Amino acid sequence: MHQSVPDPRPRVLHLTQPVDGGVARVVTDLARAQLAAGLHVTVACPDGPLAPAVRGLGADVRHWHATRSPGPALVREVRRLGQVLDDVRPDLVHAHSAKAGLVGRLAVRGRIPTVFQPHAWSFEAVGGITAALALRWERWGARWASQVVCVSAAERATGVRAGIGGRWTVVPNGIRPERFHPAPVDTVRSDVLPGVDPAAPLVVCVGRLCRQKGQDVLLDAWDSVSLCVPDARLVLVGDGPDQERLRSRAPRSVLFAGAVTDTAPWYQAADLVVLPSLWEGMALAPLEAMSCGRPVVLTDVDGARESLPPALVPRCLVPPGDPTRLAEAVNALLLDPLLREALGHQGRRHVLSTHDVRLTAEAVAAVYRDVLGGPAAACAVPTEYREFIHS
Missing domain, CATH: 3.40.50.2000 (Glycogen Phosphorylase B;)
Structure with missing residues (x-):
């Protein structure tokens, strides 16, 4: 038997x-x-x-x-x-x-x-x-x-x-470096955002649409960003319980991508990735964005400082729940393409060495x-x- x-x-x-x-x-x-x-x-x-x-x-x-x-x-x-x-x-x-x-x-x-x-x-x-x-x-x-x-x-x-x-x-x-890696912005952007001016500065926020992720704070800051960089566009990637409320107050320059199966192309298409969370342990989105060679702006919640190389903290970290400081950091980076590129390279080196x-x-x-x-x-x-x- x-x-x-x-x-x-x-x-x-x-x-x-x-x-x-x-x-x-x-x-x-x-x-x-x-x-x-x-x-x-x-x-x-x-x-x-x-x-x-x-x-x-x-x-x-x-x-x-x-x-x-x-x-x-x-x-x-x-x-x-x-x-x-x-x-x-x-x-x-x-x-x-x-x-x-x-x-x-x-x-x-x-x-x-x-x-x-x-x-x-x-x-x-x-x-x-x-x-x-x-x-x-x-x-x-x-x-x-x-x-x-x-x-x-x-x-x-x-x-x-x-x-x-x-x-x-x-x-x-x-993060998985083989999945989250740099790609030509123009090529990726035409795939994920057809019909949107490829030259427009693009800010991307990836996360569940809920209070924790702070998209309402980002929308509060976006009025100041639009005044400083009028052609800028913001894309919120994700869905969640706050989706309709956020849609109801968002201006035309804010686009909603909904839930996506692969977030990598959205990071790759961005000029800047923002995560305005009110609390975290250590968010994955900034690590994934930096692995794609993109600069980030984060709120100073648990895990954020440890996500960044020390040199990026002064430019990329702002207090949580503060739309004024958030807008200032976003504007400074949108107006300085060379700085964005340098920060993107630094962030990618940091993530590959410490967050593989x-x-x-x-x-x-x-x-x-x-x-x-x-x-x-x-x-x-x-x-x-x-x-x-x-x-």
């Missing part, structure tokens, strides 16, 4: 919600590297663009229905994940973002080695009692993470200042080796956190 041979490969379960944007790209890149290294990779996630992407790489995909925020469905989401865990039997769970981190740690409760990667802290995204509850949860939930992986030292510092304990590791985000995704994958592999060699403690859910779980 034939007996199946047990699979000796370490079994990693990536758990994620959201399934688009930067988090999805991080999960996809890690899955690609881990599959190549011989790990058995499963991704549990809701429907969306992530599932077919990682399935195409060879990962096992398990449907896990979950909303983006905590709510009444949370208990069912934990129960569903428990079923996935029983089926997959992973050696390690890697939970990405606040929601997956919440559900994952509640479902596992330290019984399986667990890596939690917040990709920006949940309590920064909300206010009032919700922020207080989110912070209390993160402080408690840290005991159920074998390692907390932050994408920047600044994100780690924010967690430490907030009183979140645990074992910390900083693994900066990385292969470096990220190696650092995460080291975290896994450390976690799989240590014990995991199991705990019970305290009653005082039920209010947050159901909020």
